[in-house]
Amino acid sequence: MSSALRRMSTSPFSSCAFQQRASSRWPSRRPPSTATSRRSLVVAAAAASNFANENREYVIVGGGNAAGYAARTFVEHGMADGRLCIVSKEAVAPYERPALTKGYLFPLDKKPARLPGFHTCVGAGGERHTSEWYKEHGIEVLYEDPVAAIDTQNQILTTSSGNHLKYGSLIISTGCAAVRFPENIGGNLPGVHYIRDVADADSLVSSLEKAKKVVVIGGGYIGMEVAAAAAGWNLDTTIIFPDDHIMPRLFTPSLARRYEELYQKNGIKFIKGVLVDKLEGGTDGRVATVLLRNGSIIEADTVIVGIGAKPVVSPFEAVGLNKKVGGIQVDSLFRTSIPGIFAIGDVAAFPLKIYDRMARVEHVDHARKSAQHCVRTLLTAHTQPYDYLPFFYSRVFEYEGSSRKIWWQFYGDNVGDTIEVGDFDLKVATFWLNSESRVKGIFLESGSPEEFALLPKLAKCQPVVDRAKLQGASSVEEALEIIC
Numbered sequence: 228m229s230s231a232l233r234r235m236s237t238s239p240f241s242s243c244a245f246q247q248r249a250s251s252r253w254p255s256r257r258p259p260s261t262a263t264s265r266r267s268l269v270v271a272a273a274a275a276s277n278f279a280n281e282n283r284e285y286v287i288v289g290g291g292n293a294a295g296y297a298a299r300t301f302v303e304h305g306m307a308d309g310r311l312c313i314v315s316k317e318a319v320a321p322y323e324r325p326a327l328t329k330g331y332l333f334p335l336d337k338k339p340a341r342l343p344g345f346h347t348c349v350g351a352g353g354e355r356h357t358s359e360w361y362k363e364h365g366i367e368v369l370y371e372d373p374v375a376a377i378d379t380q381n382q383i384l385t386t387s388s389g390n391h392l393k394y395g396s397l398i399i400s401t402g403c404a405a406v407r408f409p410e411n412i413g414g415n416l417p418g419v420h421y422i423r424d425v426a427d428a429d430s431l432v433s434s435l436e437k438a439k440k441v442v443v444i445g446g447g448y449i450g451m452e453v454a455a456a457a458a459g460w461n462l463d464t465t466i467i468f469p470d471d472h473i474m475p476r477l478f479t480p481s482l483a484r485r486y487e488e489l490y491q492k493n494g495i496k497f498i499k500g501v502l503v504d505k506l507e508g509g510t511d512g513r514v515a516t517v518l519l520r521n522g523s524i525i526e527a528d529t530v531i532v533g534i535g536a537k538p539v540v541s542p543f544e545a546v547g548l549n550k551k552v553g554g555i556q557v558d559s560l561f562r563t564s565i566p567g568i569f570a571i572g573d574v575a576a577f578p579l580k581i582y583d584r585m586a587r588v589e590h591v592d593h594a595r596k597s598a599q600h601c602v603r604t605l606l607t608a609h610t611q612p613y614d615y616l617p618f619f620y621s622r623v624f625e626y627e628g629s630s631r632k633i634w635w636q637f638y639g640d641n642v643g644d645t646i647e648v649g650d651f652d653l654k655v656a657t658f659w660l661n662s663e664s665r666v667k668g669i670f671l672e673s674g675s676p677e678e679f680a681l682l683p684k685l686a687k688c689q690p691v692v693d694r695a696k697l698q699g700a701s702s703v704e705e706a707l708e709i710i711c
């Protein structure tokens with residue numbers, strides 16, 4: 228590693244993330260003054276050593292889930308030390324983003340059922356990849372310095388602080404950004420929250436600590452999880468969305484109805500089938516009311532907007548975008564149209580081989596697997612196409628004292644018609660069957676580890692089933708036996 232690189236990889240982060248959790252929601256946060264001095268150091272190093280021409284063999288842009296798993300794969304191949312640089316917009320080392328709407332939001336006195344996995348885990352020891360881990364493995368991480376421009380001809384990245392980095396190979400993992408309400412309808416009022424990163428989650432926790440009336444806009448993953456977390460704070464919580472039921476892109480109406488009943492038992496109210504027109508501030512400037520298209524006015528001191536996310540393609544448009552599914556177009560080895568440039572995770576539009584179509588998948592399982600596949604391609608020149616089976620999961624009401632903890636998984640494709648089996652109070656499964664009665668997708672809630680382990684196998688081999696028999700199954704166990 229060159230001396231300039233060594234100086235920059237010095238990270239002031241703490242490595243004992245968990246021990247410090249009780250006193251801070253983000254234990255390894257760096258004091259702002261250190262960030263400033265580190266940036267000055269980077270600029271000084273650039274001036275002193277013709278920084279732009281100093282070659283980084285491998286550069287990852289983005290400091291999220293995919294970046295974390297890509298770094299881990301570089302380490303596993305012994306190719307990280309002094310060769311790998313991560314350029315991140317965030318102030319902290321890559322972490323497990325799904326925790327942000329789950330355990331991370333629970334009140335600390337309710338002891339989260341699962342410790343938030345802020346940092347990626349590796350190996351049998353499951354050691355945490357704190358900033359210290361990156362340092363120990365000789366990985367240079369530039370924090371809070373997003374890439375602002377790329378010169379693909381000369382292979383140079385320019386960061387927002389004005390650094391120039393020359394790369395050998397580049398992996399883009401910029402993920403997604405939350406869709407925001409425009410400013411003119413109150414989208415930026417104090418008390419209005421969007422959750423994409425840990426800074427957003429910290430800001431929401433500060434609001435929840437004082438909140439009385441919470442409105443969650445959006446009935447998808449984010450809305451469902453945040454509303455369930457707000458219930459853990461015993462707050463007056465209302466979910467508002469334009470669809471007929473929650474999770475319209477995955478849940479069947481009957482499954483959604485049972486979930487809505489459970490949410491209502493936890494004190495959460497629903498306003499369905501209506502759009503939000505405007506958020507208005509009160510005398511203190513904070514959000515105070517939510518105006519609906521049907522003329523209703525809902526009071527709120529805290530609003531969480533979960534209305535979707537869009538891939539962060541800027542400033543990489545020239546690398547080649549996919550117009551249909553959005554994001555950066557890659558092939559089955561995560562190669563973009565420009566040699567030496569790859570894209571992974573949420574931002575990558577890739578061939579979903581099993582269903583023979585292009586897709587972008589905004590889920591952590593794909594972020595991890597695409598990262599591992601891409602780095603193996605880069606380092607070992609393997610040519611096996613990525614063969615991904617879509618997998619989604621969620622967990623809600625996991626805090627201590629909750630009447631019912633929910634954990635569900637979905638594998639496959641939710642196309643065709645559905646057969647629902649089981650008792651919602653115990654265990655429930657939904658099967659998506661195509662016109663040939665092949666199982667295309669499976670949803671299971673509250674299954675055993677063995678049952679959950681069956682799902683990917685079934686969704687992959689897509690067995691043909693006897694519909695009448697499946698329909699007549701009296702339990703999930705019986706249904707799985709019929710299919711297997």
Ligand SMILES: Cc1cc2nc3c(=O)[nH]c(=O)nc-3n(C[C@H](O)[C@H](O)[C@H](O)COP(=O)(O)OP(=O)(O)OC[C@H]3O[C@@H](n4cnc5c(N)ncnc54)[C@H](O)[C@@H]3O)c2cc1C
Binds near residue numbers: 291294324325400
């Ligand atoms: C609140 C929340 C809850 C979720 N829950 C679940 C769940 O329960 N299950 C599930 O499967 N998935 C869940 N997801 C989705 C999952 O977290 C993502 O699919 C995963 O994080 C994608 O990884 P990624 O690295 O592609 O993107 P991200 O993890 O989003 O990382 C992208 C990174 O790039 C950085 N960046 C952006 N632009 C630049 C730039 N110009 N320069 C440098 N850095 C940049 C961002 O700041 C960020 O650090 C959740 C997502 C969120 C936001």
